[in-house]
Amino acid sequence: MASLAMFTAQPVTSTDKIFIQLRTDIVEGFIPSGSKLSETELSTKYAVSRAVIREAINRLESCHLIERKANVGARIVALTMEGLVELYQVREALEGMAARLAATHMSDAEVADLNDLLSTHFETVQTGESYYQEAGDLDFHYRIIVGSKNHQLISMLIDSIYHLIRMYRVQLGMAGPRVTTAFDEHRHIVQAISNRDAELAEMLMRRHILYSKRNLERKLA
Amino acid sequence: MASLAMFTAQPVTSTDKIFIQLRTDIVEGFIPSGSKLSETELSTKYAVSRAVIREAINRLESCHLIERKANVGARIVALTMEGLVELYQVREALEGMAARLAATHMSDAEVADLNDLLSTHFETVQTGESYYQEAGDLDFHYRIIVGSKNHQLISMLIDSIYHLIRMYRVQLGMAGPRVTTAFDEHRHIVQAISNRDAELAEMLMRRHILYSKRNLERKLA
């Protein structure tokens, strides 16, 4: 089944590989949040030059996954309640906009694919495999984001915000709760997009993300 | 008078200086849009190592001011009608949100400062100095963005989107038209924020940006 890899350009240079490796390690929590990233240490660990590490760290910074101070070094961002709220505020605005644009800009074929994905997702939920839940949810959101056809928007959401969101989800131990209710929300959003109802699509998406935020906040408290 | 410099961290390292220099040259059009950025050429021109240039180029890429292809090089983004529309769509959503958040999160002192800025701006307009218009407009928007207190949002708008917007403005020759009408719009937004009316502030800001977009489109056509 198609998953996130569909949307990520494959690595070509050595820096790309290190960047993706580090990004995964950070998002999945293998490198603990708040810890320092030593260039020399990483360069020996991954057996590459410091230049490669530095460039990878630069890219991580533009994803907002780490913070740098000149002549001091880079630290992985700390996960805070305020950060989560701010992130979801931005996400609500941007993805709501994505849903609105997708309702008018997606081709009929793309809408059909989205409906297919929903069906597959439904079957998966039926059989109780919550394993696919995370990937399925991401696929759903990715398609709508890409369907907006707004490159600026797509880059913001996919290149930076979504990795941060995944980081919060993973490290707060969000393993597929809210499965069935989220599915219903997805269904209604797809319906609105199929009907080319941009206003409704935006409203439903914003509400969907709002619920998702509340769910996360409940876990955090 | 306080201007943009207030919001930009001062350069400490050599890379910072080159980055800011290049960014200015690109935004102001000294380096023509669409042209290629040669690392060796720039390194000799600015008398720094290629490592410095590379890191500066990396940062420019995360601002969406240039595009890179592996083993090929970096080109300055091309200014297109679609790009402008996409940019303003995102800007409308994000700055609308900023205005809404600012209405609730700005301190009374910040609101007072904003009113002061408006008065200063008014006097400037009265005396016919359209010179200050660009900087004054930016200051206005910056304060509201910062007033949102959402770091994610602030970073997105100030670190990347706004430079692109300036690039479009400058290179399309937008020298202070729409001065008086824009001032009225600013006044109403400040009024809404002063009244702590978040909904209205968002709506007015979105409309303000929409008008601004139409103004730009008219020039482009």
Added chain:
DNA sequence: TGCAGCGTAATTGTCGACAATATTGCTGAT
């Protein structure tokens, strides 16, 4: 004991050189 000042160690910033890849221009065959 607590802290100011200093010197050493460790880390980041910058540099020039080499390796790998892409572009360009030429040669020659169809």
Added chain:
DNA sequence: ATCAGCAATATTGTCGACAATTACGCTGCA
């Protein structure tokens, strides 16, 4: 004349070393 293939060139990617800055611990004094 056109295009495929190859050689030469130019550009980017990677590396190790040196310089500059920061962090740490030690000494000595109050």
